[in-house]
Amino acid sequence: MAFFDESQDSAVVRIVYVGPPFAGKTESLRTLNQILKGKSDGAAPYSPSDAYGRTLYFDWFDHCAGLFRGRPIRCQVIAVPGQTTLTERRKMLVDMADCVVFVADSTPARWGKNREFLDEMIPWIKGPQPPIAIVFQLNKQDHAAAYPVDAFKSVLAELHYANPVVRATSATTGDGLRETFITAVSLALDRVHALIEANALPSGKDLDIRDGQQLFDLMTQREQAMPPPSTEPPPETDEKTEAGVAEPASRPEEAPVASSRTEAPVSSVWDIRTEESSGAPAAAKPAEESYDCDLVKKSLLSHVVAGGIYPPVHGRERMYAAVAGLQELAQLPDGAWHARTAEWRIRSTSVENFEGLASARQYLLALAHLCESMKDVLVKERFVAVTEVGDGRCFVWQGIRPGLLASDWLRESGEQPDSLRCATVLFVVAMRLRQLLTRVSGLQGRLVLSLDNMTMHEEELIYSGFLDEPKETGSSAELFVQALMPHLCAWSETRRIEVGELLGGKLRGLLAKNDEQQSVLDAVLPLLGQRQSPEGVQV
Ligand SMILES: Nc1nc2c(ncn2[C@@H]2O[C@H](COP(=O)(O)OP(=O)(O)OP(=O)(O)O)[C@@H](O)[C@H]2O)c(=O)[nH]1
Ligand SMILES: [Mg+2]
Numbered sequence: 001m002a003f004f005d006e007s008q009d010s011a012v013v014r015i016v017y018v019g020p021p022f023a024g025k026t027e028s029l030r031t032l033n034q035i036l037k038g039k040s041d042g043a044a045p046y047s048p049s050d051a052y053g054r055t056l057y058f059d060w061f062d063h064c065a066g067l068f069r070g071r072p073i074r075c076q077v078i079a080v081p082g083q084t085t086l087t088e089r090r091k092m093l094v095d096m097a098d099c100v101v102f103v104a105d106s107t108p109a110r111w112g113k114n115r116e117f118l119d120e121m122i123p124w125i126k127g128p129q130p131p132i133a134i135v136f137q138l139n140k141q142d143h144a145a146a147y148p149v150d151a152f153k154s155v156l157a158e159l160h161y162a163n164p165v166v167r168a169t170s171a172t173t174g175d176g177l178r179e180t181f182i183t184a185v186s187l188a189l190d191r192v193h194a195l196i197e198a199n200a201l202p203s204g205k206d207l208d209i210r211d212g213q214q215l216f217d218l219m220t221q222r223e224q225a226m227p228p229p230s231t232e233p234p235p236e237t238d239e240k241t242e243a244g245v246a247e248p249a250s251r252p253e254e255a256p257v258a259s260s261r262t263e264a265p266v267s268s269v270w271d272i273r274t275e276e277s278s279g280a281p282a283a284a285k286p287a288e289e290s291y292d293c294d295l296v297k298k299s300l301l302s303h304v305v306a307g308g309i310y311p312p313v314h315g316r317e318r319m320y321a322a323v324a325g326l327q328e329l330a331q332l333p334d335g336a337w338h339a340r341t342a343e344w345r346i347r348s349t350s351v352e353n354f355e356g357l358a359s360a361r362q363y364l365l366a367l368a369h370l371c372e373s374m375k376d377v378l379v380k381e382r383f384v385a386v387t388e389v390g391d392g393r394c395f396v397w398q399g400i401r402p403g404l405l406a407s408d409w410l411r412e413s414g415e416q417p418d419s420l421r422c423a424t425v426l427f428v429v430a431m432r433l434r435q436l437l438t439r440v441s442g443l444q445g446r447l448v449l450s451l452d453n454m455t456m457h458e459e460e461l462i463y464s465g466f467l468d469e470p471k472e473t474g475s476s477a478e479l480f481v482q483a484l485m486p487h488l489c490a491w492s493e494t495r496r497i498e499v500g501e502l503l504g505g506k507l508r509g510l511l512a513k514n515d516e517q518q519s520v521l522d523a524v525l526p527l528l529g530q531r532q533s534p535e536g537v538q539v
Helices: 026-035 084-095 110-123 149-158 175-195 214-224 272-276 293-302 314-322 357-373 406-414 419-439 476-490 493-504 514-530
Strands: 003-005 009-018 057-069 070-080 099-105 131-139 163-170 304-310 327-330 339-340 347-349 354-355 383-392 395-400 456-458 461-462
Touching: 009 026, 009 175, 026 057, 026 070, 026 099, 026 175, 057 175, 057 214, 057 476, 070 175, 070 354, 084 214, 084 456, 099 110, 110 149, 131 149, 131 175, 131 314, 149 163, 149 327, 163 175, 163 314, 175 304, 175 314, 293 327, 293 383, 293 395, 304 314, 304 357, 314 383, 314 395, 354 357, 357 383, 357 395, 406 419, 406 476, 419 456, 419 461, 419 476, 419 493, 419 514, 476 514, 493 514
Parallel strands: 009 070, 009 099, 099 131, 131 163
Antiparallel strands: 003 009, 057 070, 304 383, 327 339, 339 347, 347 395, 354 395, 383 395, 456 461
16 A cells, blocks of 8 residues: 655555466566666566566566655556466455556457456455556557457456556557556556545555565565465466476565554645645636647646546546547537537536646535535546646546436437337436435535436436536426426427326326325426427426
8 A cells, every 4th residue: 555655755656567377467567667767777677586487476666756746756566476376475465556457468368367367356456445446458469369458348348347447558569558557656646645635644764665675575474374375377278387386485584574554644744635725715717718629638638637536546547438538629608618428528617727736626625525425416427637737727627427318218208109108207207306306405506407417327316417616596396397398398299298198197096106206296297288488498
């Protein structure tokens, strides 16, 4: 886990490369180390012991990856051993990670191993909070028969992995390795921010593991208490080098090393609130300048500030997924930037454009608190992100993957010939709408309560629109009519009459079984007879 190393006045994060045997974990570290440090620095990663080119314990290098709130970030980059028998060593290393890079093998001969090792690893990283993200590195893309990224995404979809961050690489040529690493560091730093927010970032002088030798000592110490793992693999016909690997002699006992999960006081120097805010409320500043579309798009693709993301870690995964399919970014006359992909909506309004990071962060925090307080009624697939546009200006973006909209559901049912089904859908939507309006009572001024911003989720309607500046709204009864009416008006008159007759007669007894249901029915029936006036909806 990350910690603050007082002896070196730096933040330490751990990126752990995991994956099946022969996928190219060691090769990735070797090439990445060269890329990051320059070819002239010939130092290879530290590997305490290997056998026939197979990693037995781990590969390790560290790298200073820029500054984090003015202090150096030191990344400990570690690759696990892939041999099937070395599960315990793998688990121990994954347990220490702030971000995992899963190195998948894209060659047909070893494709099946990816799933096997994903099944092993995913349960290990499910528990910890803040979450540990995975970046998927689809390696050996230089291979003539390599499977493409979409094929790997299908494997992940089978595992119900929501927003996988997948990068195509070749550890041999180095293609994609730096991008993968930068992505992993960003996600690890989000975790550090979340730890700071929770006052849970350990801080001290002789804390935790600071080099490969200490890690090796810790591993051998732990293993002395257990039977040594066998490196004799089960017979695997395509892995002849796995056979006959000798276990290296254990090292003599040396000075104990602090556990990687040492409890330690939290450093106050990292406190986001004292550092970033003066206590004044965030001052949103309307956009005065116009921005070049490419510049804004670039900021969205690559300039999300460290810690400027909600929810931490998963928010960035969602953001990467959202911008992966981003084509068009447009600015509306009111100054708001909007983008849509097949699945995501992204927006930053003119009041979400700030002069300086501190006020943008404060606004992000305010939105984050709002999202937390409304968690049960908001669609889960959302993020808030701060990007830097240049000149010290920052944009706050909201991103949402709404799923199946209530408006589409109602529209589709209105187009079907089956009036019975259509009437039932209308009744269900009306019921759920009434319930949602009750649940958001008091907060409705932050929401745009149309059926285009509502999604059916586990038999409930939840809000899948953006969170707005507070505004005056009508009563719940008025909002109910405003949300339903435009859709009913879009139906033909015959359709409205048929549905009205069904709800008023045949279906009344079946659907409206209690007072709440009766009252929803009573509210819907008159709407079916109303017309839309030129000024808008008749209430
Ligand atoms: N063509 C090609 N070969 C690769 C690539 N990455 C690794 N290899 C080769 O694959 C073999 C295994 O690579 P390693 O890096 O040792 O694999 P590993 O994942 O560390 O394996 P274990 O230590 O056993 O878990 C080596 O012969 C590498 O040269 C790649 O991107 N393209
Ligand atoms: Mg290796």
